[in-house]
Amino acid sequence: MKKILMAAAAAVFAVSGAAGAETTVKLAFIDALSGPFALTGERGLQNFTFAADYFVNNQGGIDVGGENVKFEILSYDGAEGFPSPKKSVLQAEKALRDGATFILQGNSSGVAAAMTDFVGKNNRRNADNPIVFLNYSAVVPALTNELCNFWHFRFDAHADIKMEALTDVIAANENVNSVYLIGQDYSFGQAVAAGAERMLAAKRPDIEIVGNELHPIGQVQDFTPYARNVKASGADALITGNWGGDMVGLGKAILEADLGIPVYTYYAAADGITGLFGEAGNGVISLVSEGWGANPTEEFQAYHTAFKAQYPDSDINAPRIINAMGMLAQAMQAAGSTDPKSVAYALENMEYDSMLGTKVFMRAEDHQAFQNVYINTHTNEGLPTNSAGAALDYDKSGYGLLATSTVEMASMGIETTCEMKRP
Amino acid sequence: MDWGFITVTLLDGVARGLYFFLVSAGLTLIFSMMGVLNFAHASFFMLGGYFAYIIAQEWGLSFWVALPVVPLVIGAIGMVVERFGLRQVHKFGHVAELIFTFGLAFLVQEFVKLVFGNDTKPYAVPELLKGPLFTIGDQTFGSFRAFMIVVSISIFIGLYLLLTRTRVGMIIQAALTHPNTVSNLGHNVPLIFMAVFGVGTALAALAGVIALPTDALQPGAAARLGPIIFVIIVVGGLGSLSGALFASLIIGVLTTMFDASQLSVISIMEAVANLLGIEWSLLERPTYELRRLMVGDLIMMSTKQVGALFPYLLMVLILIFRPQGLLGKRES
Amino acid sequence: MALLNVNQLNAYYGKSHILQGVNMSIDEGEIVSLLGRNGVGRSTTCKSIMGEVPPKGSITFRGKEIAGLAPHQIAQSGIGYVPENRDVFPGLTVKQNLNLGVKPGQGASRWSEEDFYELFPNLRERQDVDAAALSGGEQQMLTMARTLMGDPDVVMIDEPTEGLSPQMCQRVADLLEEIARRQIAILLVEQKLTIALKISKRVYVMGHGQIVYEGTPEELMNNDDIRQEWLEV
Numbered sequence: 011m012k013k014i015l016m017a018a019a020a021a022v023f024a025v026s027g028a029a030g031a032e033t034t035v036k037l038a039f040i041d042a043l044s045g046p047f048a049l050t051g052e053r054g055l056q057n058f059t060f061a062a063d064y065f066v067n068n069q070g071g072i073d074v075g076g077e078n079v080k081f082e083i084l085s086y087d088g089a090e091g092f093p094s095p096k097k098s099v100l101q102a103e104k105a106l107r108d109g110a111t112f113i114l115q116g117n118s119s120g121v122a123a124a125m126t127d128f129v130g131k132n133n134r135r136n137a138d139n140p141i142v143f144l145n146y147s148a149v150v151p152a153l154t155n156e157l158c159n160f161w162h163f164r165f166d167a168h169a170d171i172k173m174e175a176l177t178d179v180i181a182a183n184e185n186v187n188s189v190y191l192i193g194q195d196y197s198f199g200q201a202v203a204a205g206a207e208r209m210l211a212a213k214r215p216d217i218e219i220v221g222n223e224l225h226p227i228g229q230v231q232d233f234t235p236y237a238r239n240v241k242a243s244g245a246d247a248l249i250t251g252n253w254g255g256d257m258v259g260l261g262k263a264i265l266e267a268d269l270g271i272p273v274y275t276y277y278a279a280a281d282g283i284t285g286l287f288g289e290a291g292n293g294v295i296s297l298v299s300e301g302w303g304a305n306p307t308e309e310f311q312a313y314h315t316a317f318k319a320q321y322p323d324s325d326i327n328a329p330r331i332i333n334a335m336g337m338l339a340q341a342m343q344a345a346g347s348t349d350p351k352s353v354a355y356a357l358e359n360m361e362y363d364s365m366l367g368t369k370v371f372m373r374a375e376d377h378q379a380f381q382n383v384y385i386n387t388h389t390n391e392g393l394p395t396n397s398a399g400a401a402l403d404y405d406k407s408g409y410g411l412l413a414t415s416t417v418e419m420a421s422m423g424i425e426t427t428c429e430m431k432r433p
Numbered sequence: 434m435d436w437g438f439i440t441v442t443l444l445d446g447v448a449r450g451l452y453f454f455l456v457s458a459g460l461t462l463i464f465s466m467m468g469v470l471n472f473a474h475a476s477f478f479m480l481g482g483y484f485a486y487i488i489a490q491e492w493g494l495s496f497w498v499a500l501p502v503v504p505l506v507i508g509a510i511g512m513v514v515e516r517f518g519l520r521q522v523h524k525f526g527h528v529a530e531l532i533f534t535f536g537l538a539f540l541v542q543e544f545v546k547l548v549f550g551n552d553t554k555p556y557a558v559p560e561l562l563k564g565p566l567f568t569i570g571d572q573t574f575g576s577f578r579a580f581m582i583v584v585s586i587s588i589f590i591g592l593y594l595l596l597t598r599t600r601v602g603m604i605i606q607a608a609l610t611h612p613n614t615v616s617n618l619g620h621n622v623p624l625i626f627m628a629v630f631g632v633g634t635a636l637a638a639l640a641g642v643i644a645l646p647t648d649a650l651q652p653g654a655a656a657r658l659g660p661i662i663f664v665i666i667v668v669g670g671l672g673s674l675s676g677a678l679f680a681s682l683i684i685g686v687l688t689t690m691f692d693a694s695q696l697s698v699i700s701i702m703e704a705v706a707n708l709l710g711i712e713w714s715l716l717e718r719p720t721y722e723l724r725r726l727m728v729g730d731l732i733m734m735s736t737k738q739v740g741a742l743f744p745y746l747l748m749v750l751i752l753i754f755r756p757q758g759l760l761g762k763r764e765s
Numbered sequence: 766m767a768l769l770n771v772n773q774l775n776a777y778y779g780k781s782h783i784l785q786g787v788n789m790s791i792d793e794g795e796i797v798s799l800l801g802r803n804g805v806g807r808s809t810t811c812k813s814i815m816g817e818v819p820p821k822g823s824i825t826f827r828g829k830e831i832a833g834l835a836p837h838q839i840a841q842s843g844i845g846y847v848p849e850n851r852d853v854f855p856g857l858t859v860k861q862n863l864n865l866g867v868k869p870g871q872g873a874s875r876w877s878e879e880d881f882y883e884l885f886p887n888l889r890e891r892q893d894v895d896a897a898a899l900s901g902g903e904q905q906m907l908t909m910a911r912t913l914m915g916d917p918d919v920v921m922i923d924e925p926t927e928g929l930s931p932q933m934c935q936r937v938a939d940l941l942e943e944i945a946r947r948q949i950a951i952l953l954v955e956q957k958l959t960i961a962l963k964i965s966k967r968v969y970v971m972g973h974g975q976i977v978y979e980g981t982p983e984e985l986m987n988n989d990d991i992r993q994e995w996l997e998v
């Protein structure tokens with residue numbers, strides 16, 4: 011009798027579970043939320059929150075194999091002063107305990123390397139409870155080469171892909187006969203410098219690298235001495251991968267020294283930087299990135315308007331976050347499951363039509379996304395607008411990035427040393 | 434390296450050292466008078482930058498309004514902090530005072546984040562002082578940096594005259610070493626403490642107003658400067674203004690020189706090899722390959738990296754060989 | 766009515782109870798010595814009166830309660846204090862040191878710089894020298910002179926002759942007499958009985974944080990018990 015009752019109860023629960031099935035997938039955002047790089051982290055969180063609501067929660071959830079799935083973003087501070095690999099991994103462990111099945115992280119390749127290592131180990135030990143790492147910004151090539159991992163997916167173009175695009179432009183510019191490199195002294199800055207040296211040597215062996223400097227990350231008070239060295243070297247162009255406060259400082263010094271040469275960057279926009287450079291950066295600063303291009307889609311224009319309505323002081327500083335959330339939702343639906351492993355398999359080789367006006371292809375071989383990459387100029391003229399007619403600028407400054415050349419599906423065939431082991 | 438480069442780099446270093454001085458002047462006086470290391474001192478520097486940015490750029494008044502107003506306002510805030518914060522906590526001893534200033538530093542940082550956000554504010558050099566003052570070779574020296582130098586030197590001279598030529602200055606000097614005795618002679622030492630605290634914070638704020646346009650105005654600005662000014666007052670000698678100036682200039686100039694230098698172990702090896710006429714295959718390789726070598730980190734090590742350590746190294750040496758500091762008077 | 770009256774004065778350093786109910790008084794122009802062995806609390810008595818160590822109990826000066834006032838207020842009411850450690854202000858000249866003795870807003874004074882230069886020609890010679898460079902005796906003179914520049918009505922002088930040569934001790938004694946001549950009361954803390962007994966009108970002997978004896982110098986000299994129990998080593 012008792013047994014029958016229990017079975018009946020179980021059945022009732024099972025049925026009710028299936029009918030109104032509500033599943034909340036927890037996504038753990040781990041990035042610098044304190045310290046000098048906190049703004050980048052904070053903006054990342056806003057962008058993820060907005061994108062998760064846009065693709066999932068505001069639709070009333072998405073249907074995954076008959077279940078109604080919603081996204082919840084948990085946020086964790088991965089900085090101890092600077093973005094810290096150790097603390098980020100501790101936070102990831104905490105996120106696991108909190109029931110997160112996906113990790114969103116991007117700032118600092120040092121952190122990402124520790125994270126991908128942690129995720130790999132955890133999933134080996136805890137095969138029943140795996141977690142997937144969606145990397146939205148860490149671009150050191152190693153993460154999809156020698157350090158590659160089935161559980162890691164990168165949505166940004168990596169440093170070499172961007173450098174290919176940059177060096178194509180530089181190689182085509184006959185006025186450039188010498189180049190100066192400045193970077194932050196850690197895996198990413200070193201990768202940028204190495205990529206530039208290698209690719210310029212291949213594309214334009216006549217270009218001389220007249221300076222190649224790495225400085226401690228986040229510790230230079232005043233970049234004036236660096237700018238003076240660039241000037242003294244007589245370089246025709248400057249390339250830097252600096253980001254955050256290091257880009258602000260370097261930019262100020264460069265513009266003050268009035269170098270009169272083009273400055274090619276990875277991250278010299280948004281988060282106060284665009285506003286700071288203002289007119290002084292006009293036509294001087296170039297930036298290579300994914301983005302919305304010179305003619306954004308209507309969907310993106312509306313998305314931008316809605317984003318600005320919700321976060322008037324913020325910006326869409328990492329458009330790839332839109333792809334990360336859109337692709338995650340689509341992969342879950344394709345897999346018919348929220349199980350991280352099934353979702354990871356569904357992400358492999360996914361071709362995604364992004365509102366950014368590009369296809370995004372997630373290569374199975376190394377889990378690197380391929381997409382259109384743009385060379386942009388810092389300017390206040392000819393910027394595209396959103397659906398409310400406001401210019402797509404940054405920092406409410408009237409200045410923004412204008413795509414001046416497009417590399418379609420940049421470096422699609424680029425080689426990888428990754429030997430992917432699948433579970 | 435040409436003379437133009439060396440000259441302007443030296444001047445850059447002087448400008449940097451002088452604004453270090455503006456901040457450390459107050460800290461060293463407060464420390465030696467009250468025996469409290471004010472962890473929040475650099476926070477007033479940062480607040481100076483933010484207030485000036487708000488006045489000059491957000492409210493559209495001018496930098497020239499901010500220049501006198503911000504130090505006055507922050508000096509007044511400093512006096513309130515001393516009168517109603519530090520002085521109340523004083524009864525509970527030095528540890529409580531340290532914790533208080535530590536908490537205050539934290540509070541200011543969080544306040545700044547909350548009100549102004551985490552981003553770097555586009556605090557810029559005023560229109561009038563944009564552009565170069567002069568050019569040597571192909572290097573320019575900015576008018577604004579020259580302005581920083583002039584302001585800081587004027588303040589130093591003013592402070593020096595105040596301390597050595599006026600009665601109030603003598604009372605302050607005496608109170609630096611013997612506050613109780615000065616009280617016993619009928620001088621209102623608590624009032625003097627409050628005034629010195631106010632002037633010290635006002636100077637830190639002034640430094641923020643004039644230095645942050647060339648640096649990054651963000652909530653981390655205080656935390657970055659704090660350790661440096663601590664080193665400066667230890668190296669210069671607690672309570673010694675001339676010591677603070679001297680140490681500020683040494684650290685300002687040398688760190689700038691280190692930042693500008695491009696020597697590394699490998700470049701020195703290269704020079705030696707050239708001198709000896711040795712052809713060395715290592716040198717032909719691109720830097721990224723060198724970095725991958727077993728000893729890559731070592732041979733790529735540069736004077737820049739050493740330069741970042743230099744102030745702390747100097748402090749340790751001073752503590753060992755001259756604990757009272759370069760121009761300090763008392764051993765403590 | 767006494768000029769300075771101390772009634773049931775208690776003082777503490779942290780938990781240790783140093784002064785345990787001190788009672789004493791000094792009249793206008795009177796010279797009183799406070800005697801006792803090392804560590805019994807004589808300096809602490811001066812510091813409590815000065816407000817440097819928080820006093821518990823009552824201290825009145827010219828009938829006004831001063832316990833609880835800040836040291837500078839007590840000084841301004843007319844009490845001078847020359848502490849035992851001769852702390853001249855280093856980095857300031859002799860002259861500057863003297864000038865700092867003048868209180869803010871002070872009117873006409875019984876003392877001028879010139880008085881001290883006359884009493885101690887050494888100070889005149891060295892008036893522009895860093896005070897830290899003076900000899901121990903000169904520093905003692907300077908700190909006494911500095912306090913007197915503030916024109917107090919009573920001055921507490923803590924062990925002025927400690928470690929000084931006999932000649933210097935004589936100088937100190939001369940100054941004490943000069944102070945007395947100008948009708949300024951003195952509370953003298955001394956080890957050397959000879960000086961104290963010679964110039965004092967009354968003496969207090971302190972032991973374990975309390976006054977254990979009060980009398981004239983002659984009475985004390987005749988009281989061997991008290992001397993043996995509380996003074997001799």
Ligand SMILES: Nc1ncnc2c1ncn2[C@@H]1O[C@H](COP(=O)(O)OP(=O)(O)OP(=O)(O)O)[C@@H](O)[C@H]1O
Binds near residue numbers: 783801805809810
């Ligand atoms: N700052 C202090 N903290 C704790 N205890 C103290 C302090 N100063 C003095 N004492 C103690 O209080 C007691 C009285 O000290 P006080 O200086 O009044 O002695 P004194 O009679 O002046 O003797 P002397 O000057 O010869 O040492 C002593 O036992 C001394 O150890």
Ligand SMILES: [Mg+2]
Binds near residue numbers: 807808809923
């Ligand atoms: Mg004593």
